[in-house]
Amino acid sequence: MRQTEASANEGHWQQWRDWAEQNGVGVPEEAAFQEARARVWEASEFAALTCARDPQTLAALLADGDLERSLDAAAFKAQLGAALAEVEDEPGLQGALRRFRRRQMLRILFRDLAGWAGLDETLADLSALADCCIQESLRLLETWTRAELGTPHDGHARPQSLLVLGMGKLGARELNLSSDIDLIFAFPSAGPVVGGRRELSAEQFFSRLCQRLVQALNVKTADGFVFRVDTRLRPFGDAGPLAMSFDAMEGYYHAQAREWERYAMTKARVVAGEPEAAAELMAMLRPFVYRRYLDFGAIASLRNLKTLIDRELKRKGMADNIKLGPGGIREIEFIGQSFQLIRGGREPDLQIRPIQPVLALLEQKGLLDAETVAELTAAYRFLRNTENRLQGWRDEQTHSLPAAPAARERLARSMGYPDWPAFAQDLERHRERVQRHFDQVFADPDEQNGATHALAALWERDPDADEAAERLREAGFADPEQAAQRLVAFRETASRKGLSSRGETRLALVMPRLLEEVAASGAPDLTLERVLKVLEAVLGRTAYLDLLAEHPDALHQLVRLSAKSPWFGERTARQPLLLDELLDPRRLFEPLHRADLEQELEQLLSGVDAADLEQRMERLRLFAQGNRLRVAAADVTGAIPLMVVSDYLTEIAEVATAGSLSLTWHDLVARHGAPPGASEAAPGFIVVGYGKVGGIELGYNSDLDLVFLYDEAQAGRATEGARPVASEQFYVRLGQRLIHVMTTPTYSGVLYEVDMRLRPDGNKGMIARSLASFADYQAESAWTWEHQALVRARVIAGDAALAERFAAVRAQTLRQARDPEQLRADVRSMREKMRASLDKTRAGWFDLKQGAGGIADIEFMVQYAVLRWACEHPELTIWTDNIRLLETLIRVGRLPEAVGADLTAAYKALRALYHRNALQDTPGLVPDDQLGPERERVAAIWGELMGA
Structure with missing residues (x-):
């Protein structure tokens, strides 16, 4: 059969040569061209038939050199503009569009199959072709429709135009050789049509315009078609209006849209329309797609969507579908888009459309390792090239591997392999890698980490008080009865808050793991109290339950840090967004220095409108709180x-x-x-x-x-x-x-x-x-x-x-010269006033800062010394921190080395204890038997230096 197909295609080539000879058209005889032409004709019946039936197309491409060069968007627009210059009606438009499409498809397909263009050029050219056809068709059709029906106005009596959203591969500029184009139509606002013969609304006008645009592109005539157009991704699908106002779209996407529509919108791009209106539309859609928090619910949603796709493919027997099947293109896209949906609201640079740059960015951010990105990118390119070879054969939209031996051999050869087994081996290797990485990213924590701990039953079946206390006692709780009461109270709180079914499911997943982690924390009684406060704060916000359910490591870090300090639990309960910081241990325990802090803040603020002061203030707070938490964790x-x-x-x-x-x-x-x-x-x-x-x-x-x-x-x-x-x-x-x-x-x-x-x-x-x-x-x-x-x-x-x-x-x-005695008296007087009003030292307790021999005493001595001797030692004015000032005072000989060393050691010890107290959310008081020798030494030095 392969020989028959090849012979037929070579016959088509001979037809073109005969025509060329009859019409005085030169035939390139260079070996490189002949070899490339043979590869194209073997791999594409469409190319062979196109040249046989419309020989002028190839002749023109050879004559003007377009076959040998890539074209940019401007070149496409110029060529189509020239082709449409004399067009005056829709039949003329349809014919010109189809002839233009035929010419460009032959050029793109020839360059692709000949190896003259790489995958990226092919996808970009196909996308630019679609953009150009949509834009130029809309330009003419909108002019004609206004002449017939009038001009649509918005609510402020201003003329308005249609916007066309390209979805899927068109939106990402990744269109394949015979792809549908998914379009959504929108217009700025409801209003009347002015200047027409009858009264119409803007929606009626734009619906009519959309119908004409779809027909111009989609209908099959004697010249073929331009692009198959699918409008089912619009709000309400086939049941919805063809075109909607921005307000109507906003209402739909923020109240009624389904989760898969968020996924689809990651690739949405305005391919035609006025730039200002386009920017307004994308700004309106962005909050629907990209949430301001880390949205781990997206993983579960995409996991469910993939399960439905797999089930449908299995039902239809489509395991060989390289787009939707196991290890296919869709799984690679899901991996990239899951990270975009989760993090895109917080990291605006992830709000990009093409999957290859997304994968590269995920590696740059450390979210995927270099090997994973390399394997996914290689697989994507291999699968997309395979997809183009499948579709390039007859200009048909297919993603399924052929079953016929001859077709398999042809596909393998078009991909550069000697035979099907060699091609199939590499194909299977790529698909296995994609499947493995997909399974790792979308692994269901419920299946992987199901709690088997004895405490799981405390939440799963709500045992009676005695059994609950016994289980808690066995798990190491010092006061199991009180812990059991806390769990009962928390369950009642969860019930009162009226969780959604999804929230209940996620909480049921989180709680057994949480109890297991708490029991292993070393201080289960205190830790349980602290982490339950955090969960109470997020009960009504499923996104955070999603985060803890999808990332058991984050739950582990929450328990671990709460066990060490109530500071974490208290602040996370007040600001649940801080849970995001628990996701990456590398970041969590490695605080940032200034340059990295500046970069992080710039990135956080870059995604917010400069005029939105409140949101920018909010981002500043998230920046500071998140980074303080990292410091505390470390x-x-x-x-x-x-x-x-x-x-x-x-x-x-x-x-x-x-x-x-x-x-x-x-x-x-x-x-x-x-x-x-x-x-x-x-x-x-x-x-x-x-x-x-x-x-x-x-x-x-x-x-x-x-x-x-x-x-x-x-x-x-x-x-x-x-x-x-x-x-x-x-x-x-x-x-x-x-x-x-x-x-x-x-x-x-x-x-x-x-x-x-x-x-x-x-x-x-x-x-x-x-x-x-x-x-x-x-x-x-x-x-x-x-x-x-x-x-x-x-x-x-x-x-x-x-x-x-x-x-x-x-x-x-x-550096002013000062009277030493007057200075000493002033400093001592101020210290006495401060101690009298601020010192909280009492029986059994010592005030770390204000107590005698505490932090303030050391600070006042350092300040006295600087003011006393800076006139003689200018270097005392270089630093502002006490440790380096003490070092300088020793170096210039104004403090004996032993005295300076004692003050430095005492200051560090007092500060360390003060920090620890802060993390325990306790005031700066410690039992008065702590740091006794250090405090006594500071007090003694105070007496020697300050005279009292």
Whole structure:
């Protein structure tokens, strides 16, 4: 049979040669062309018949050189535009489109089968061909329909046009050789048709236009067809209107759409329509497709969808379907799209359509390993090439491997194999790899990790109180009766909240595993109480139950960290979005440094409209909270040294403050314009951090002591905008808005509490003042305690040049010569006042910060020493943190080495205990028998240095 097909196709070639000879058309005789032509004619009856029946097409391609080059979208549009230049009606349009399509399909198919074009070019060319045919047809048909029916207007009396959404492979620009095109039609808003002979609505107009467009592309004439058009992906399917307004579409997708429609929308692209309206439509659809949280429900939905597909294929006996069958193209797409649906809302760079770049991005992000991506990409390319060879034979839409031996041999040869067994071996290898990776990604945790622990029955069948207590006692609970009561109370809470059937199913999956993890935690009583609070907080939000159900490792980390500290459970209960951080242990226990923090924040904010201030504030809070949780996780598990905890926490605060300032700057400049010469990079404004953030000693629950300063050179000038204000007023408003951005509660709480009382004149002072007036204040009016505070002050955000000037002012202030006795008396007096009002030391308990021999005593001694000797040792003004200041005091000989070492060791020990207390959500009090020697030594040094 293969010989018969080959002979027939060679006969078609001879027909073309005879025609060419009769019409004086040159026949390329180069060996390379002849070999390529033979490969094409063997692999495609469509190509052979097309040239035999319409010989001018190949002749034109040879004459103008198009057969030997790739074309871009502009070239397609120019060629089709020329072909349509004289078209005046729909029959003419249909004929011109089909002739154009025939020419381009022959060109694309020839280049593909000859090996002159790679897969990526073939898919791009086919997609560009479809785009061009849709766009040019719509251009003419919309003009003709308006001439007949009038012009559709929106609700504001403005003309409006149709938008065409390309779905599936067209949307992703991955169209194959004989594919349907899936289209959805939309228009901006309901309104009347103006200027027509009879009254029509915009929907009626656009429905008629859509019918004409579909007919122009889809109907089969003597010239064939352009593209088979499928409109069943539209809202309500065949039962829905052909075209819908944006509002109607939004209502459907956010209230009635099914989960598979989200999957389909990952590839949606506006292929025709006005750019502004297209951007509006995609912005409207994006929240439906990409959720702002990590959406692990998508895995279960896609798993279910694949099960339905498999069942249907099995029923129809279609195991050899390379698109939908086991290890087929659809499984590769499902893998990529599952990650897109889960993470695309939080990571906007995943909101792309073509599957190969998606896979590459997943490797870059560490979500799939390099070997997996390489195997999936190779399989995808192999399967898509196979799909094109199957469809290129007769220009028919098929995805099934042939059964006839001759057809199998032909397919193998077209793929570059000597025979079917060699091809089938590689095909099976690719499909097995795809199936394996698909099974790993979509493995059902219920099947893989079904709880077999004895505690599973506590949730699965709700035993009586005695049996429950006995099982809990055997599992190691110290107070099994109380633990049993907690479980009963939690079950009642879950019942009261009225979970959906899906929520009940997911909770039933989570609870047995949770109980098993809690029992193994080492502190089951406390841990159970803590993790049940988290589950209570997420009961009504199935997405988080999905996360814990689909990722047992995340559940394990929640239990593990809650066992070590109530801090995790309390914060996760308040902000369940923090559960997302438990997914990747590499990230969870490796906090980020500044450059990576900046990159992460930029990525988080990039997916939010610049005008959406509330959502950008929300993203800032998620950024800070998530990164603080990572630091705490690494801290309590010993993954990072304790003394770098504050370094990490301080960098998070700095990046969050800088991000807040950027957001605030843009918001205010949009209203008033910027001060002359100022820009985001050099705003003429700085944020000075005092206290713990200035001293790089931030804790988990610390607020930020801030002071805002601006460049006095801007005084007396106005901003350069439509609504100008004085520059001084601009900077005051900038400070006020910055406080608002950081402290106003959003869904996720506040970013940081901000304390402005350290600014000149305290609460009575201006929110922002010029650096020159700040310098004057420090030189002439500031109290000693304000100079003490300045020891720990540094710029944490804003203008780099102004920051250098601030550093000079600070250094000059701290290096003033002072009366040692008066200084000692001032510092000692301030310390006594502070201890009298703040020290919470009481019988049996010691205040780590304010108690005698505590943290504040060491800080005050360091501040005294800097102010006392900086005039002689300028290097004492370089650092703002106590550890390096102590090192400097030792180096310059102002503290004996043993004294400095004792203070350093005591400070580290006190800070370590303070951090631990913070993670236990307890105040800074410890039993008074802890750190006794260290406290006594600090108190003794205080007496020696401060004289009391």
